Amino acid sequence: xxxxxxxxxxxxxxxxxxxTVQLPGEKEIAIFRTGDDQLFALVNECPHKKGPLSQGIVHxxxxxxxxxxxxxxxxxxxxxxxxxxxxxxxxxRQDAGRILIARPATVRAAA
Amino acid sequence: xxxxxxxxxxxxxxxxxLVPFEDVREHLVVVGNGMAGCRAVEELxxxxxxxxxxxxxxxxxxxxxxxxxxxxxxxxEKSFEDIVINPRAWYDDNGIDLIVSDPIVTxxxxxxxxxxxxxxxxHYDRLLIATGSDPFIIPVPGKDLPGVISFRDMKxxxxxxxxxxxxxxxxxxxxxxxxxxxAHGLTLRGMKVTVIHLMDTLMERQLDExxxxxxxxxxxxxxQTILTGADTAEIYGEGKVEGVRLKDGxxxxxxxxxxxxxxxxxxxxxxxxxxxxxxxxxxxxxxxTSDLNVLAVGECVEHDGNVYGLVAPLWDxxxxxxxxxxxxxxxxxxxxxxxxxxxxxxxxxxxGDFSGGDGCEDIVLRDASRGVYKRVVVKDDRIVGAVLYGDxxxxxxxxxxxxKSENIADIRDLLIFGQGYASGGxxxxxxxxxAALSDDAEICGCNGVTKGQVVACIEKGxxxxxxxxxxxxxxxxxxxxxxxxxxxxxxxxGEDVQSGPKTMCKCTSFTHxxxxxxxxxxxxxxxxxVMQRLHWTTPDGCSSCRPALNxxxxxxxxxxxxxxxxxxxxxxxxxxxxxxxxxYSVVPRMWGxxxxxxxxxxxxxxxxxxxxxxxxxxxxxxxxxFGIKGEDLPAVWADLNAAGMVSGHAYGKSLRTVKTCxxxxxxxxxxxxSTGLGVKTERMTWGSWMPHKFKIAVSGCPRxxxxxxxxxxxxxxxxxxxxxxxxxxxxxxxxxxxxLCKVSTEQEALDYCAAFIQxxxxxxxxxxxxxxxxxxxxxxxIKGRIVEDDAGxxxxxxxxxxxxxxxxxxPWAERAAGxxxxxxxxxxxxxxxxx
Numbered sequence: 053x054x055x056x057x058x059x060x061x062x063x064x065x066x067x068x069x070x071x072t073v074q075l076p077g078e079k080e081i082a083i084f085r086t087g088d089d090q091l092f093a094l095v096n097e098c099p100h101k102k103g104p105l106s107q108g109i110v111h112x113x114x115x116x117x118x119x120x121x122x123x124x125x126x127x128x129x130x131x132x133x134x135x136x137x138x139x140x141x142x143x144x145r146q147d148a149g150r151i152l153i154a155r156p157a158t159v160r161a162a163a
Numbered sequence: 164x165x166x167x168x169x170x171x172x173x174x175x176x177x178x179x180x181l182v183p184f185e186d187v188r189e190h191l192v193v194v195g196n197g198m199a200g201c202r203a204v205e206e207l208x209x210x211x212x213x214x215x216x217x218x219x220x221x222x223x224x225x226x227x228x229x230x231x232x233x234x235x236x237x238x239x240e241k242s243f244e245d246i247v248i249n250p251r252a253w254y255d256d257n258g259i260d261l262i263v264s265d266p267i268v269t270x271x272x273x274x275x276x277x278x279x280x281x282x283x284x285x286h287y288d289r290l291l292i293a294t295g296s297d298p299f300i301i302p303v304p305g306k307d308l309p310g311v312i313s314f315r316d317m318k319x320x321x322x323x324x325x326x327x328x329x330x331x332x333x334x335x336x337x338x339x340x341x342x343x344x345x346a347h348g349l350t351l352r353g354m355k356v357t358v359i360h361l362m363d364t365l366m367e368r369q370l371d372e373x374x375x376x377x378x379x380x381x382x383x384x385x386x387q388t389i390l391t392g393a394d395t396a397e398i399y400g401e402g403k404v405e406g407v408r409l410k411d412g413x414x415x416x417x418x419x420x421x422x423x424x425x426x427x428x429x430x431x432x433x434x435x436x437x438x439x440x441x442x443x444x445x446x447x448x449x450x451x452t453s454d455l456n457v458l459a460v461g462e463c464v465e466h467d468g469n470v471y472g473l474v475a476p477l478w479d480x481x482x483x484x485x486x487x488x489x490x491x492x493x494x495x496x497x498x499x500x501x502x503x504x505x506x507x508x509x510x511x512x513x514x515g516d517f518s519g520g521d522g523c524e525d526i527v528l529r530d531a532s533r534g535v536y537k538r539v540v541v542k543d544d545r546i547v548g549a550v551l552y553g554d555x556x557x558x559x560x561x562x563x564x565x566x567k568s569e570n571i572a573d574i575r576d577l578l579i580f581g582q583g584y585a586s587g588g589x590x591x592x593x594x595x596x597x598a599a600l601s602d603d604a605e606i607c608g609c610n611g612v613t614k615g616q617v618v619a620c621i622e623k624g625x626x627x628x629x630x631x632x633x634x635x636x637x638x639x640x641x642x643x644x645x646x647x648x649x650x651x652x653x654x655x656x657g658e659d660v661q662s663g664p665k666t667m668c669k670c671t672s673f674t675h676x677x678x679x680x681x682x683x684x685x686x687x688x689x690x691x692x693v694m695q696r697l698h699w700t701t702p703d704g705c706s707s708c709r710p711a712l713n714x715x716x717x718x719x720x721x722x723x724x725x726x727x728x729x730x731x732x733x734x735x736x737x738x739x740x741x742x743x744x745x746x747y748s749v750v751p752r753m754w755g756x757x758x759x760x761x762x763x764x765x766x767x768x769x770x771x772x773x774x775x776x777x778x779x780x781x782x783x784x785x786x787x788x789f790g791i792k793g794e795d796l797p798a799v800w801a802d803l804n805a806a807g808m809v810s811g812h813a814y815g816k817s818l819r820t821v822k823t824c825x826x827x828x829x830x831x832x833x834x835x836x837s838t839g840l841g842v843k844t845e846r847m848t849w850g851s852w853m854p855h856k857f858k859i860a861v862s863g864c865p866r867x868x869x870x871x872x873x874x875x876x877x878x879x880x881x882x883x884x885x886x887x888x889x890x891x892x893x894x895x896x897x898x899x900x901x902x903l904c905k906v907s908t909e910q911e912a913l914d915y916c917a918a919f920i921q922x923x924x925x926x927x928x929x930x931x932x933x934x935x936x937x938x939x940x941x942x943x944x945i946k947g948r949i950v951e952d953d954a955g956x957x958x959x960x961x962x963x964x965x966x967x968x969x970x971x972x973x974p975w976a977e978r979a980a981g982x983x984x985x986x987x988x989x990x991x992x993x994x995x996x997x998x
């Protein structure tokens with residue numbers, strides 16, 4: 053059983069953009085909305101130098117980190133091209149117009 | 164080959180399987196899976212693919228990769244996959260047995276077999292030794308400590324990357340090419356690097372003293388410490404390396420020591436097998452050793468008294484070897500070598516003998532400010548050597564003249580200026596220069612590809628740089644010949660050349676200039692429309708093309724285009740500068756560098772109220788408040804707005820500051836009111852978006868305290884008026900301005916400034932500063948448009964002011980009033996659902 057957390061509606065997130073959400077005791081999470089209205093969620097830290105990915109330019113299903121322009125695949129969290137590293141992903145889905153993200157394990161343990 | 168018996172009741176198959184397949188071909192066993200071994204096999208396959216059964220043994224766990232390219236991997240510019248020469252499929256497709264991680268340890272020439280470390284023994288008919296070379300380890304105490312490594316293979320690179328990940332200091336022993344590349348990579352990876360070099364000149368085998376000094380100065384400017392004439396006494400440390408002690412007693416602490424003092428041919432295996440070995444394994448013109456059935460090739464051999472450590476000779480050897488193995492009798496005659504290198508991003512070339520001596524004459528050109536040094540050594544009217552630093556475009560031409568021993572008496576006067584001038588063109592036309600090269604002139608030194616081979620490959624249908632790289636490998640390694648290959652493409656194909664790397668980005672085949680022209684010509688009005696009409700290959704571009712398109716549309720359609728926030732870099736979207744910890748810095752505008760108690764109080768209050776950990780005076784004469792959280796930005800801006808301050812655009816590709824000196828109002832030397840003019844200039848130009856950042860300064864007299872001659876637009880006041888300067892830059896490459904003209908009134912200075920900015924806005928490529936733009940189009944062109952064309956200047960100025968009428972709204976005020984609040988606020992998780 054997965055716990056899902058309601059974080060808002062699709063309209064809350066700009067197309068080709070991102071918003072963040074902070075859960076208690078957790079790393080900040082970035083929720084991305086792509087040009088084709090798909091949603092992805094990653095820990096808001098580039099694997100390179102922890103740049104806030106939510107502030108990057110979203111293109112296709114990737115985001116370019118605002119600090120050093122690493123490109124991170126939104127689906128897998130993996131750095132693309134010549135760069136190596138991976139950002140943790142968080143399951144995200146839409147239900148009746150609401151965006152739900154999976155409650156991370158540590159929060160569940162603490163709750 | 165192992166016999167496969169299948170449990171299968173179909174008779175035909177069983178019969179097939181039961182016939183033992185015996186490979187009757189001669190067995191060629193290659194010891195070494197490096198550049199020479201594989202190239203030799205490639206050459207052999209090209210001549211007679213089925214003739215030999217081939218087995219390759221490699222000591223490393225990898226497929227064949229380009230060792231020269233380890234430096235870019237270390238520097239983070241390429242990945243291992245990028246430098247693979249032959250992937251696994253190549254071995255499979257050609258029926259080659261590749262055995263990796265299993266070095267050959269003995270050769271039994273009597274039994275014609277080799278044995279690997281694992282105990283595997285293989286019979287050979289012909290054996291090819293391509294063991295390359297070993298790094299030379301200087302025999303000092305501590306050389307075996309953990310943390311002391313060489314720079315020879317992928318494993319060394321991995322060790323260096325691990326060390327760099329934790330930061331700290333590194334010492335590189337050896338100031339030759341390899342050492343400097345290691346130092347460069349480690350510096351880029353964030354380590355503090357000291358290079359220790361025994362000789363007085365860096366790269367003394369490739370460079371003369373002057374070029375070595377230029378190189379040293381350039382590397383020091385990048386933060387490396389270079390110690391020449393420094394002799395290592397010992398490497399010290401308890402259990403692991405802690406530093407290096409020199410013979411003069413100096414100690415340099417380091418957690419990593421890279422030994423890159425040189426290489427030695429790896430001959431131990433051959434020596435033990437009883438083959439004739441001198442400095443290298445002795446070979447004849449077909450690379451045959453003292454045993455007719457054993458060949459050797461590459462850095463491990465000695466031919467006619469010479470041992471080579473560069474790739475070009477290696478390619479020559481591989482050709483002769485393959486010819487010999489397929490009964491063609493060309494024979495290797497030794498190589499004349501040249502070195503064209505990029506050392507840490509700096510262009511360096513040398514060829515032949517440049518040590519001077521009896522009868523040698525030097526022709527030298529020095530341009531210290533551009534960092535260019537050229538020296539051609541001439542003897543009896545023939546070029547015997549050349550050293551080029553900073554501009555190596557003519558290296559191939561000098562090398563060609565040298566190899567052919569051509570008489571240069573007739574062109575001697577112009578020789579040093581390069582091929583373009585010496586062959587009578589007057590101006591340097593790179594296409595004509597490459598067209599004039601002979602067919603056997605070498606284009607790609609890394610892969611040994613001649614002009615004739617490149618041209619043949621283009622004529623067979625390779626119409627782009629990538630296609631040429633894929634077919635004949637020219638420009639596929641270090642890339643320093645990319646310009647030559649592009650010019651060859653242009654020379655052969657004319658208009659049909661498919662330009663590769665010069666496109667705007669990987670999403671399109673159009674260049675910046677193409678896109679811009681089409682936006683205006685087709686009256687395109689949005690980013691999706693541009694992508695649609697110009698056949699973008701990606702759904703919504705990338706982080707490179709989107710900001711450029713956004714700017715081009717903004718510039719073409721002032722007041723009409725709807726700015727796309729999602730195509731802005733974070734700083735321009737947030738109207739503040741993101742810092743490494745994700746907070747922002749905020750710089751309010753201080754007109755002409757002037758401020759007052761009210762502004763200073765407001766800034767002081769903001770610093771206290773939002774706990775900003777640092778305030779700094781910027782180089783542009785204003786104050787930078789650090790450590791503001793994204794959520795707090797609107798409130799900070801509201802407070803600053805309340806004191807009358809607006810955005811300083813310190814974050815934008817836009818007008819930054821107008822720096823001023825105090826001028827005639829206070830200064831005893833001042834000739835005009837530079838401060839007042841600076842304020843007027845800033846009031847006119849602030850808020851405008853540009854291809855890149857743009858800085859202005861106004862100095863009140865030629866003493867130039869505002870440093871106007873390294874600004875994009877600089878005004879220097881004189882008694883009789885105002886000198887206008889353009890295209891200066893104080894960044895990595897310092898460039899002093901070009902004098903545009905002199906005007907007599909403040910109004911003219913402002914008008915010319917507006918016109919110049921608009922010309923830059925309309926014609927420079929996105930992310931091109933004024934300095935490279937002016938270098939590209941020439942200052943005469945700028946003068947033609949701004950100074951000599953009164954009507955054109957007036958039209959440019961009018962367009963600028965029209966555009967400004969839409970852009971001089973303070974973006975901070977809009978955010979402070981609540982606009983785009985979602986950019987500054989996180990989402991609030993509101994409910995928990997379970998399923």
